[in-house]
Amino acid sequence: MGKAVYFICADDEFIADNRAQEIFAELAKDAVCDMSKEVVQGSAGNSADAQKICAQAIEAAATMSLFGGKKIVWLRGLNFINDANGRSKDTQAALEKMAETAAKFKPDEVAFLISACPVDKRKKAFKMLKEISEFESFESANATEACMQLLKTRAEKLGVELGYDAAEILISTVAANPRMALQELEKLASYVNFQGKITTKDVLTLVPIFGEGNFFELVSLYYEGDLEKSAAAIHRYFFTNKNASARPILTNLQRQNSMLIQIRALMDDGKLPKTDRWLPKGSLERLADEYAEVFKSDSKTAYNIFTQNPFAVGRLAPIASKTPLKKLIDNQMNFVKAFEELIKRGSNSDEQVMRELYLKA
Structure with missing residues (x-):
């Protein structure tokens, strides 16, 4: 009984x-x-x-x-x-x-x-x-494992299949926050009509990075080279957020670009494959020991990709593959100049500075 x-x-x-x-x-x-x-x-x-x-x-x-x-x-x-x-x-x-x-x-x-x-x-x-x-x-050794178990149970109840890679990307995207993970899973399940498989592409397309808010769209668009789309997104962001600042966008652009520089350098050195897909599983982890001497700090930072979630880094591979290293370094310098312009021009200049930055890209 x-x-x-x-x-x-x-x-x-x-x-x-x-x-x-x-x-x-x-x-x-x-x-x-x-x-x-x-x-x-x-x-x-x-x-x-x-x-x-x-x-x-x-x-x-x-x-x-x-x-x-x-x-x-x-x-x-x-x-x-x-x-x-x-x-x-x-x-x-x-x-x-x-x-x-x-x-x-x-x-x-x-x-x-x-x-x-x-x-x-x-x-x-x-x-x-x-x-x-x-x-x-x-209970588990880390938050990712606990979140994974929770997602697996809920996916079964929703009648959908969530592949392991898709689940890991979802978890890393919401920073292993279980409440956010389940909320996003509900949205993904609805997207596939509560049947079939939720793919990694679905997760990357529909789930915003936790903590980056609605300016993540602008960070993503920077590397697409679509000026019309970028201009519309910039206008929409500053129109709907009357007190919005360009600084969080620039901070995240710099952080992501720093990781792209490292990925592209490893690609040019033949350590990572140039691919229009995500990095093969385990490819980044295998290099961590080899470059341990270069990165002496274990603290999690964008300036050390080996401290980042490998799936979060792996999803940047297609951008790194199509963007030359010189262009990525130029991007970093342009971000610095944009910060300087914001300081020099003062208030109410944020939208114009961002338009100029994206035009250069």
């Missing part, structure tokens, strides 16, 4: 909450009425709060609905099964008592769902809850 307790934990609160929401929705299908369902918020700021939450969750699960039927309780966002929030002996005692009580619940009478983040697996309460429950852990 299964177990009455479901225990979900993760590195990221959103991931734990998202998976628990799916389970709660599935369990709620068998609820006799809304009174059979109850959500107890599990975020505590101190030991007294933690004890009240544990007692409230136990009481909710033990109290049958007015119309009978199975009781479904979700203890949501439990945040004190860890060292920082769970040091108090009273807190630990309350958690252990809750686990002992939950172990006695009968699956045909109660479904007791717990979502928790963060957790300390050394705690006795954690071990007790894991032992008595249908346990799922979305």
Whole structure:
């Protein structure tokens, strides 16, 4: 018959909450009425709060609905099964008592769902809850792995196929933010009519780079050489953003161009293939040790492509292939001159400076 307790934990609160929401929705299908369902918020700021939450969750699960039927309780966002929030002996005692009580619940009478983040697996309460429950852990060595697991599960539910490369590019594009990743996946699934495969091209075309906002379009257009399209995008950007500055666009152009210079240099040296597609998987990683002496800093910077996500770098290969190294260096100098013009001309010059910059390109 299964177990009455479901225990979900993760590195990221959103991931734990998202998976628990799916389970709660599935369990709620068998609820006799809304009174059979109850959500107890599990975020505590101190030991007294933690004890009240544990007692409230136990009481909710033990109290049958007015119309009978199975009781479904979700203890949501439990945040004190860890060292920082769970040091108090009273807190630990309350958690252990809750686990002992939950172990006695009968699956045909109660479904007791717990979502928790963060957790300390050394705690006795954690071990007790894991032992008595249908346990799922979305903890991983890094955010990318956790996000990948979340995307795979959601893609299956949406009826679409998300290739591994496409998933990795999506994750890198949204900076491994699970909430953003799922939102973009929903958009991509809609784009393919919730059937078939979401390709890497779909991801690159439809998903904006997280944190770069609506000026990413301008960064991308710089290398396309379409003056009419670029002029329209520049006008649209400054028209819809009355207080917009050209500085974020220039900063991102410089950052991307710095990576393009390094990629093109490696291509000219025969270390990377000149291609109109993305770089072959693993090609960049294989060069990291060879050039470790040149890049002595491990800090993540655009001036060291080996510290960047390889998929984010790989997607720039087609631009690097068709742009000579001299042109890329000229670009960098033009960006500096554009910054100087902004300073010299002062306010209300941003749109005109950008028009002149793109005309040079």
